[in-house]
Amino acid sequence: MPKTANTARGAPAAVPDGAPAMPADAAAGVRRLSALRGLLPFLRPYCSRVVLAFVLLCLGSATLLAMPVVFGDLIDAGFGTGGTVEGALPGGIGQIGGDGRFVALFVLALFWAVVVAARYYAVSWVGERVTADLRCAVYARVLGQSPQFFETLQTGEVLSRLSGDATLVQTVVGSSVSMGLRSLFQFIGGMAMLAVTSVHLFALICGLMALLALPIAAIGRRVRALSRESQDRIADASALAGEILNAMPTVQAFAQEEREARRFAERTETSFRTALRRTRVRALLAALIIAAVMGTIVFVLWIGARQVQAGTLSLGELGAFVLYAGLVAGAAGTLAEVWGEVMRASGAAERLLELLQAESAIREASAPPPPRQAAQVGIVFDHVSFAYPARPGVRALDDICLEVAPGERVALVGPSGAGKTTLFQLLLRFYDVSAGGIRIDGEDIRALALRDLRRGIAFVPQEPVIFSASALENIRYGRPTASDDEVVAAAQAAAADAFIARLPEGYATFLGERSTRLSGGQRQRIAIARAILGGARLLLLDEATSALDAESEALVQQGLAAAMVGRTTLIIAHRLATVQQVDRIVVIDHGRIVETGTAADLRRQGGLYARLAALQLES
Numbered sequence: 001m002p003k004t005a006n007t008a009r010g011a012p013a014a015v016p017d018g019a020p021a022m023p024a025d026a027a028a029g030v031r032r033l034s035a036l037r038g039l040l041p042f043l044r045p046y047c048s049r050v051v052l053a054f055v056l057l058c059l060g061s062a063t064l065l066a067m068p069v070v071f072g073d074l075i076d077a078g079f080g081t082g083g084t085v086e087g088a089l090p091g092g093i094g095q096i097g098g099d100g101r102f103v104a105l106f107v108l109a110l111f112w113a114v115v116v117a118a119r120y121y122a123v124s125w126v127g128e129r130v131t132a133d134l135r136c137a138v139y140a141r142v143l144g145q146s147p148q149f150f151e152t153l154q155t156g157e158v159l160s161r162l163s164g165d166a167t168l169v170q171t172v173v174g175s176s177v178s179m180g181l182r183s184l185f186q187f188i189g190g191m192a193m194l195a196v197t198s199v200h201l202f203a204l205i206c207g208l209m210a211l212l213a214l215p216i217a218a219i220g221r222r223v224r225a226l227s228r229e230s231q232d233r234i235a236d237a238s239a240l241a242g243e244i245l246n247a248m249p250t251v252q253a254f255a256q257e258e259r260e261a262r263r264f265a266e267r268t269e270t271s272f273r274t275a276l277r278r279t280r281v282r283a284l285l286a287a288l289i290i291a292a293v294m295g296t297i298v299f300v301l302w303i304g305a306r307q308v309q310a311g312t313l314s315l316g317e318l319g320a321f322v323l324y325a326g327l328v329a330g331a332a333g334t335l336a337e338v339w340g341e342v343m344r345a346s347g348a349a350e351r352l353l354e355l356l357q358a359e360s361a362i363r364e365a366s367a368p369p370p371p372r373q374a375a376q377v378g379i380v381f382d383h384v385s386f387a388y389p390a391r392p393g394v395r396a397l398d399d400i401c402l403e404v405a406p407g408e409r410v411a412l413v414g415p416s417g418a419g420k421t422t423l424f425q426l427l428l429r430f431y432d433v434s435a436g437g438i439r440i441d442g443e444d445i446r447a448l449a450l451r452d453l454r455r456g457i458a459f460v461p462q463e464p465v466i467f468s469a470s471a472l473e474n475i476r477y478g479r480p481t482a483s484d485d486e487v488v489a490a491a492q493a494a495a496a497d498a499f500i501a502r503l504p505e506g507y508a509t510f511l512g513e514r515s516t517r518l519s520g521g522q523r524q525r526i527a528i529a530r531a532i533l534g535g536a537r538l539l540l541l542d543e544a545t546s547a548l549d550a551e552s553e554a555l556v557q558q559g560l561a562a563a564m565v566g567r568t569t570l571i572i573a574h575r576l577a578t579v580q581q582v583d584r585i586v587v588i589d590h591g592r593i594v595e596t597g598t599a600a601d602l603r604r605q606g607g608l609y610a611r612l613a614a615l616q617l618e619s
């Protein structure tokens with residue numbers, strides 16, 4: 001299935017890479033930034049931690065900015081040769097003795113280390129917490145969506161948002177924002193201190209920075225474009241791998257392993273080459289930035305050294321100036337990087353919040369009645385018509401009128417595509433009817449709480465889902481509170497006990513991902529046991545179409561018979577053996593009921609059922 005294709009593509013393709021975002025994108029960037037506002041409700045419960053992180057951030061930045069002052073002072077004091085220096089730097093520690101200066105510097109460094117560690121912990125905590133909350137909220141929201149939602153948004157896409165996008169948000173909330181703020185403080189503070197230390201050199205540095213900004217910006221934009229392309233190529237390779245891994249039996253049956261390995265290698269090679277191109281430009285950018293920064297510093301040092309010689313600048317001032325210049329350059333680099341990451345995360349947040357705001361097409365009743373506990377349920381389909389939202393012009397069901405008495409067993413038969421499964425979907429309220437109504441025990445199902453409605457129905461799909469858990473847990477899914485004995489009793493009733501007992505570890509046997517370890521008939525029996533255990537009063541059974549061998553079929557029939565006891569049952573029947581056990585057969589064709597009656601009646605009538613039966617008997 002190409003779901004994974006979507007997974008891999010979904011996130012990265014639309015999101016720019018973390019390379020510096022440049023002014024041309026600024027407007028769009030600011031627009032997208034507003035998406036991050038949607039995260040505020042998730043931050044609110046942890047307000048105190050956010051404030052603490054901010055305070056620590058301010059403290060850390062202030063300490064860092066104080067360091068060059070102390071350092072400059074130290075130089076002017078002749079590196080601890082004693083005495084104090086006249087005209088120490090602004091805010092300097094000129095009155096402290098030689099060794100004291102080193103102690104002060106060390107204490108400052110220690111303090112800075114502690115503050116940085118505390119800030120890191122506080123910020124990461126908030127990032128992890130917010131992302132975990134966001135993930136859970138989005139997941140819970142997605143679980144409540146109707147199938148219509150999944151028709152347009154594939155599972156792979158949801159997974160990609162829950163993993164990739166959530167991780168991006170985490171990076172930003174948990175580190176980038178703090179890194180960005182720290183760098184911003186560092187940048188502004190550093191620039192201010194540069195100006196205070198030497199206005200002349202400050203003006204010089206500003207001019208040089210403006211000159212160098214343009215080529216760096218141009219290369220940065222190129223890196224960004226290449227990064228996006230590189231991500232797309234990686235996504236291509238993952239998409240292919242995802243599709244092929246999902247289709248392994250077919251690949252191996254056609255002995256296509258080598259060809260598939262080659263195709264993957266080709267795509268990986270393309271992604272490698274694209275990554276190389278990006279890396280080359282990035283390396284060039286790095287070289288340019290380093291050369292620019294170092295060049296500026298050397299140039300400033302050169303000019304500064306002349307000023308020191310001329311006596312217009314002290315040595316300490318020059319030292320402090322160079323340190324501040326380094327700080328400012330580092331901060332500018334980090335800011336550019338963080339900006340790119342914030343852009344990526346705002347796109348990711350947008351996609352996550354979109355899921356969070358998704359409204360289910362199925363509306364909950366505003367004042368549902370309390371659940372009823374009648375022994376058996378009666379169902380009425382009252383002039384039900386329905387068209388799938390994806391094909392509004394085609395009626396999958398057309399004016400269906402059917403009454404099912406409490407405890408009655410009704411088989412739905414008809415050609416493929418007749419609308420049998422659709423009837424089940426409507427009963428479970430996966431979709432709402434387009435016209436008419438469905439009543440259970442006289443109550444329109446739209447008036448019932450969704451939860452009560454679905455809890456009252458045991459559904460055995462044609463291809464039952466077996467979870468990656470033990471046989472015991474798989475059956476217990478029908479009623480999580482059931483005891484082990486109850487599970488075993490349900491398995492016995494569903495004729496599943498014997499084959500489960502033969503599994504290597506009996507009921508504790510892990511049934512494997514996508515249940516590759518079970519046959520079709522075994523899967524059905526597990527699902528039937530699950531339905532029996534659930535104890536719902538209405539059983540919906542979509543019988544497996546795949547041919548089961550005679551023994552499996554007899555066993556599945558045995559399970560079905562047990563499941564039907566005392567329950568109103570609707571079965572989509574594909575085999576004659578099943579229809580012999582029911583009270584009534586309803587024949588559906590092109591979304592309409594065309595015949596009803598017992599098997600004998602219908603055969604006598606010589607209509608569609610008789611033709612279908614004749615076909616099956618001949619084959």
Ligand SMILES: Nc1ncnc2c1ncn2[C@@H]1O[C@H](COP(=O)(O)OP(=O)(O)OP(=O)(O)O)[C@@H](O)[C@H]1O
Pocket residue numbers: 151388389390391396414415416417418419420421422423
């Ligand atoms: N999600 C959907 N969106 C649009 N059309 C759909 C959807 N699901 C089913 N249909 C269409 O509705 C019609 C009835 O489908 P349905 O699955 O109810 O048939 P069925 O009788 O159960 O067939 P089968 O016995 O092969 O399972 C078919 O024409 C099918 O193509």
